[in-house]
Amino acid sequence: MAKLTADALRDMYLKFFESKGHTIISGASVIPENDPTVLFTTAGMHPLVPYLLGEKHPAGTRLTDVQKCVRTGDIEAVGDSAHLTFFEMLGNWSLGDYFKKEAIAWSYEFLTKHLGFNPEQLSVTVFRGEGDIPRDDEAIACWKALGIPEERIYAKGREDNWWGPAGTTGPCGPDTEMFIDTGKKPCGSECGPGCGCGKYIEIWNDVFMQYNKSAQGTYEPLKQHNVDTGMGVERTICMINGYKTVYESELFLPLLEKIRELTTHALPEADRVRAERIIADHMRTATIILGDPKGGVKPGNVGANYVLRRLIRRAVRYAMDLGLPTGFTATMADIVIGTYVNFYPELQEKRELIVSELTAEESRFAKTLTQGRHEFEKVAIVMAEHGQTQISGKTAFKLYDTYGFPLELTEELAAERGMTVDKDGFLKAEEKHKEASKQGEGVFKGGLADHSEQTTRLHTATHLLHRALKNVLGEHVNQKGSNITVERLRFDFSHPEKMTKEQLEQVEDIVNEQITRALPVTCETMPIEEAKASGATALFTAKYGEQVKVYTIGDFSKEVCGGPHANNTSELVAFKILKEESSSAGVRRIKAIIGEPALAKRKAAGK
Numbered sequence: 152m153a154k155l156t157a158d159a160l161r162d163m164y165l166k167f168f169e170s171k172g173h174t175i176i177s178g179a180s181v182i183p184e185n186d187p188t189v190l191f192t193t194a195g196m197h198p199l200v201p202y203l204l205g206e207k208h209p210a211g212t213r214l215t216d217v218q219k220c221v222r223t224g225d226i227e228a229v230g231d232s233a234h235l236t237f238f239e240m241l242g243n244w245s246l247g248d249y250f251k252k253e254a255i256a257w258s259y260e261f262l263t264k265h266l267g268f269n270p271e272q273l274s275v276t277v278f279r280g281e282g283d284i285p286r287d288d289e290a291i292a293c294w295k296a297l298g299i300p301e302e303r304i305y306a307k308g309r310e311d312n313w314w315g316p317a318g319t320t321g322p323c324g325p326d327t328e329m330f331i332d333t334g335k336k337p338c339g340s341e342c343g344p345g346c347g348c349g350k351y352i353e354i355w356n357d358v359f360m361q362y363n364k365s366a367q368g369t370y371e372p373l374k375q376h377n378v379d380t381g382m383g384v385e386r387t388i389c390m391i392n393g394y395k396t397v398y399e400s401e402l403f404l405p406l407l408e409k410i411r412e413l414t415t416h417a418l419p420e421a422d423r424v425r426a427e428r429i430i431a432d433h434m435r436t437a438t439i440i441l442g443d444p445k446g447g448v449k450p451g452n453v454g455a456n457y458v459l460r461r462l463i464r465r466a467v468r469y470a471m472d473l474g475l476p477t478g479f480t481a482t483m484a485d486i487v488i489g490t491y492v493n494f495y496p497e498l499q500e501k502r503e504l505i506v507s508e509l510t511a512e513e514s515r516f517a518k519t520l521t522q523g524r525h526e527f528e529k530v531a532i533v534m535a536e537h538g539q540t541q542i543s544g545k546t547a548f549k550l551y552d553t554y555g556f557p558l559e560l561t562e563e564l565a566a567e568r569g570m571t572v573d574k575d576g577f578l579k580a581e582e583k584h585k586e587a588s589k590q591g592e593g594v595f596k597g598g599l600a601d602h603s604e605q606t607t608r609l610h611t612a613t614h615l616l617h618r619a620l621k622n623v624l625g626e627h628v629n630q631k632g633s634n635i636t637v638e639r640l641r642f643d644f645s646h647p648e649k650m651t652k653e654q655l656e657q658v659e660d661i662v663n664e665q666i667t668r669a670l671p672v673t674c675e676t677m678p679i680e681e682a683k684a685s686g687a688t689a690l691f692t693a694k695y696g697e698q699v700k701v702y703t704i705g706d707f708s709k710e711v712c713g714g715p716h717a718n719n720t721s722e723l724v725a726f727k728i729l730k731e732e733s734s735s736a737g738v739r740r741i742k743a744i745i746g747e748p749a750l751a752k753r754k755a756a757g758k
C-alpha cells in the first residue's frame with residue numbers, strides 16, 4: 152500500500168474540515184508575533200488566543216490550519232523513538248460555533264473513514280470531574296452514540312483530561328483524547344490509554360473550552376464555547392504507515408541516510424542511533440526556525456536565540472562523535488528544505504540565510520570546543536599540582552555547559568591522565584541547572600494570553616515607527632523583525648547604512664506628532680489582495696483569498712496585522728528612541744520606549 156506522506160495528510164485534513172464549513176487559514180509564524188511571554192509557538196491554539204477570548208476572527212467561526220510548533224522543554228529526551236523539538240499540529244477550531252457533538256463526530260469520521268483506522272482500535276479518555284466541575288457526560292454520550300463501547304471510554308482526572316488556561320487565568324476546559332491501540336499485549340491489569348508501555352498511542356486531542364478560570368481560582372461557565380483540537384503530523388503518519396518510530400517517515404529518512412553516508416567514526420549501536428536522531432531532529436528544527444517568514448531569530452545567548460544556538464551546538468557535538476565532515480549543517484539544511492518546500496516555500500527563499508547562519512555557528516562552536524580543551528588542560532595541570540585525581544562535578548558541568556563538552560568526553564580526557572570525574576556531582580549540577588531552565592520554560596506555558604495593555608501600546612508604536620521610517624528614509628524600509636517586552640519595543644528593518652542623528656530625530660518627532668494628534672486606531676477585515684491594493688503594508692505570507700485584518704492609524708499608517716492595538720495613539724503618551732544599531736548586513740535595529748519615561752527623556756532633551 153502506498154505510504155501516507157505528510158504532504159498528503161495535511162491536504163486531507165484541511166480539505167476534510169473545509170468540507171465541514173471551516174475556512175483554511177495559514178498557520179502562524181513559529182516565532183510569536185509581538186508576544187513577549189513566549190519564545191516559540193508551542194501549540195495550534197497559541198496564535199488564536201485572542202479569538203478564543205472573544206475577539207472576532209476575520210476568517211469566521213470555523214477555522215482549520217497546520218501550525219508549526221517548537222517545544223524544547225524535553226530536548227534531553229530527543230533521541231528516543233518519539234520526542235521531537237519541532238512538530239506540526241493539525242487543528243480545527245470552533246470559535247463560539249459548534250461544540251462537543253460535532254467535534255467528536257468529525258474526529259471519529261476522519262479517523263475511521265479517511266485515515267482508515269478500525270473503530271475497534273479506538274479508545275478514548277474523557278474528564279471524570281473534579282471539585283465544582285462535573286464529569287463530562289456530554290462527551291461520553293457523544294462517543295457512545297458513535298458506537299464506542301463503555302469499556303473503551305476511560306474517565307480520567309485533571310492531569311490527563313483538562314487543558315488550559317494558557318496563562319494563569321482564561322478559557323479552559325475538559326478534553327477528550329483519542330488513542331490507537333497498537334495491538335500489543337497490555338503491560339498489566341492497569342494498562343490503558345495514557346500508559347507509557349506503548350500499547351496505546353495518543354493521536355488527537357479535542358479540547359472543549361467552556362470555562363473561564365478567574366484570578367480567584369474559580370471556574371465560571373464561558374459565554375463563548377470553543378473547540379480547540381490538535382493532531383500531530385509526525386506521529387500520525389508514523390502510526391498510519393505502521394512505522395516503529397517517527398524517524399522512519401519521509402520527514403526524517405533522507406536526513407538519517409545522509410548522516411549514515413557521511414559517518415566516519417563507528418559508535419556502539421545504541422549511541423549511533425541516538426546521535427543520528429539528535430542531529431536529524433535538531434537540524435530540522437534549526438532550519439525551520441531560521442527559515443521562518445517572520446525571521447529575526449539567530450544563534451545567540453538569550454531567549455529564542457539561545458534555544459537555536461543550543462539546537463545547532465548539540466547537533467554539531469553529536470556530529471563530531473560520528474565524525475561528520477565540516478559543513479554538514481548545510482547539507483542537512485538542504486535536505487530539510489527539500490522535504491518541506493511544497494508546504495513552506497519560504498524555506499527555499501531563505502536558503503542562503505539558513506545555510507550561512509548554520510555554517511557560521513558550526514565553525515564558531517568548533518572554536519569554542521578547542522577553547523574547552525585548553526580549559527580542560529588548565530584544570531588538569533592544577534589538579535596534578537595538588538595531587539588531586541577526581542574532577543569535580545561542578546567543573547565537569549562547566550565544561551559541558553559553557554564549552555559543550557559531553558560528560559563522556561571529559562571522562563575520556565580524564566582517563567587519559569589517570570583521573571576520574573565526579574559523575575554524581577555532575578548529575579547534581581545538571582539537575583540544578585535543569586530546574587532553573589524549567590523555570591525559564593515557564594515562560595512558554597504561562598501567560599500565553601498576557602497581551603498586557605503596555606504591550607498593546609508598544610505594538611501600535613511599532614506601526615507608527617515603521618511608517619515614520621519609510622517617510623524619512625524611503626519605501627525600501629521594511630520590517631525584518633519585531634520583539635516587544637513590557638519595557639520596550641525592538642524593531643529590525645531593512646536599510647543599508649547607519650541612520651544619522653538628524654534622521655533619528657526626525658523619525659522620533661514624526662511619531663510623537665501622531666501621538667499628539669490623538670489618532671484613532673481602527674480595524675477592518677478584507678481579503679489579502681484587497682488589503683494590498685488599498686496600500687496597506689503587508690508582511691506575512693497569507694494564502695490567496697484569505698481574510699486579513701487591516702489596522703489603520705488615522706491618516707498616517709495602514710498595516711495588515713493580527714492585532715491587538717491601542718484604541719488611540721494618545722494612549723502612548725510619548726515615544727523615545729533609545730538606540731539605533733546594526734542587526735545584520737543591510738538590517739538596522741531600533742530600540743524605543745513609550746509612556747511617561749519617554750516623555751521625561753524627551754523633556755530632558757529639550758523637546
Ligand code: SER
Pocket residue numbers: 194195196242314356357358379380381382
Ligand atoms: N491545545 C491542545 C493541545 O495542545 C489541543 O490543540 O494539545
